[in-house]
Amino acid sequence: MATLTQLPPGIREKYEPVIGLEVHVQLLAATKIFCGCSTRFGAPPNTNVCPVCLGLPGALPVLNKKAVEFATLAAMALNCQIRETSIFARKNYFYPDLPKGYQISQYDKPLAEHGYIEIPSGSGTRRIGITRLHLEEDAGKSMHEGFPDSRSSYIDLNRTGVPLSEIVSEPDMRSPDEAYEYLTRLKEIILYTGVSDCNMEEGSLRCDANVSVRSRGQEKFGTKTEIKNVNSFRFIREALEYEIERHIEVLEGGGRIQQETRLYNSHEGRTYGMRSKEQAHDYRYFPEPDLLPLVVDAKWQEEIRGMLPELPEARRKRMVSEYGITEYDAQVLTVNKTLADQFEEAARAAKSPKRVANLVQGELMGRLKAKGLEIEKSPISMKGVAMSADLLESNTISSKILKDLYDKAFENGEDFSAVYEREKPQQITDSAALEKIIDEIIAANPRQVEQYRGGKTTVIGFFVGQVMKASKGQASPGLVNELLKKKLDSAT
Structure with a gap:
């Protein structure tokens, strides 16, 4: 991992890191969240698409019931409170792999809130809060073959509309190790529920990390940066380590942290600035007019709770x-x-x-x-x-x-x-047969016998090894130890 200028001793301890994580989990529904297209990974580009996921005029979304059940099940496993009525919203931004020009997500009224995960901490555990879990659709995938020399990019919209649960933590983590433990426990819980395969290589679990530092004892948060789409828990830990060091170095040098989105280069072990970090108002959220409010009433919640496995x-x-x-x-x-x-x-x-x-x-x-x-x-x-x-x-x-x-x-x-x-191997437990082997071993190794007599009792391990070798591993080790000790002690 790349390192910055070595911080003087004691400088790191002046600062407290503050970390929050946003985890996107693809749900294992067979079809997309708002249409009947397959969610199968690995299909030829742009084959699992229809007018709905292509964002064609007049195409209307229809909510996938299984995606709702899976998201609710995950929320329950994460100790969240389920909101009986939640609202879908349009998140407006431009990107080539977002054909509608907006993403259907949830904003101020998400499916679930106020959850937590317990992580190991010292000799006990520590509770990391979960702010919210909401449903949304995935975007497509941009491919930049030959980057940076190529002048062309390609868009595969197969992933567009695949159902996601976004799980947003509270900024409760205070070290990269705690972030690693949180992700490990989160993945473990999600896998137990069966709502996702959490395959990071296929993009079914993706993580963005928000990190800032502040002087120890200070209540106010520092300026945060976001690290996008790191593809392994180990790299997330490394990226956070690097970014924390970078923040401290900038602040110690009298500079200011810019609120921005950064990418982690795992080969170089460092982060690079990507773009300024958007605020919520930049997305101009407003209620999705083509979808009714989502109602998960008490009866349906109980049915879903009955699907919870032992966690x-x-x-x-x-x-x-x-x-x-x-x-x-x-x-x-x-x-x-x-x-x-x-x-x-x-x-x-x-x-x-x-x-x-x-x-x-x-x-x-x-x-x-x-x-x-x-x-x-x-x-x-x-x-x-x-x-x-x-x-x-x-x-x-x-x-x-x-x-x-x-x-x-x-x-x-x-x-x-x-x-x-x-x-049909059998362990030799016949004392007479073992004593014969032991007698031969003792007679053949007088020097080791003298060492044992002189107080070097650890040499008995040598005799055990020789007996096991002579018996082709079939002698009972416990009985061999017992008989050897008896014979060697009687010889002293």
Whole structure:
């Protein structure tokens, strides 16, 4: 990441960053918000269009009920208060990919307000407020091939009219790390509801960040800048770090911050001025005359509330209580709803949910990551994970045997049960057989025996390793430790 002039020690601490985020989430409705065109991503340019989304004269919008339900569901998951009657408004501005010359959005009467998200903070949590969640239509997409040398730009209007929920936070975040945590939790909640896939590469989750700095202890906000359309949470954190440093440097040099929109260049690790930042009055909002007020009455709200799944934080608490796993385990296992579902399937089938948690996080997820696979593509099923956990729990196999079987399952694309039934490995738990191996190892390594006698008890790890090697990993590690200690102690 590019750096500005190094700030003198203690200067950064004089200032407090103030951060607010605007997140646009594409809703997974099959058709657009005001017409019947498909929302499918990746179609040939300008094929998912009609007179409504092209803004042709006389074409009238018809509101998509599913988009309303999805937006309301997201708002409920974010602890928002649902407004029974909300109003659509025209947001007027010119851009080549906005064919009507205005965007249908919501302004002073949005669908939902006054929500919040809890984020980790120190040893507890901190509440970040959500100002509003409203419905709007997406714009098209401008493509500048060969920029900056090309003199042509291309417009694809397939995205025009795709339903969006815009989620506007309060300016409650005080560091780039808090912004990162907020976005992580927000995405997690939205994914659990199923209203969006939050795919940043396809543009179904986009974020604008507003940032300013003020002297610590000051109530009044500083002049803000907006960072537009950063395409990863990591880059948002980097862009905010850079912009905070830039603000402080300008102010310390006696300058003034210009209220403007800036773009982040991830290759250079810096922001660039794009245009002056618009105020709300610049958009000349007025009520959309072609749409009636949107009424989500109490009965409809209750129907939608019935669609709410168990949300991540509630699920974490239940899993800690129900399965006896740690809070850290629960946090890792619930970041993805599919992963959480898979874990619970295995945990209910196994004798030790804690051992299942360890296997899923360590042996399974590590191999999936190495192969570039999602949990849904795992060759080892959750029944296989449960089976392997029970075999470990009963000392039928060792950790070494389990690792070998997992490796073979991934190499062959087979489930654990198939590999185990074919290989039939058994852990050696016969004391007499193990004592014979141990006696041979002790006799062959007199120098290490002397080291143990001299008080270097850690050398027992060497003997354990030799026994495991001689037994091809099939010896019970616990029993090996017990027998070795007994024999080495009796030899001292």
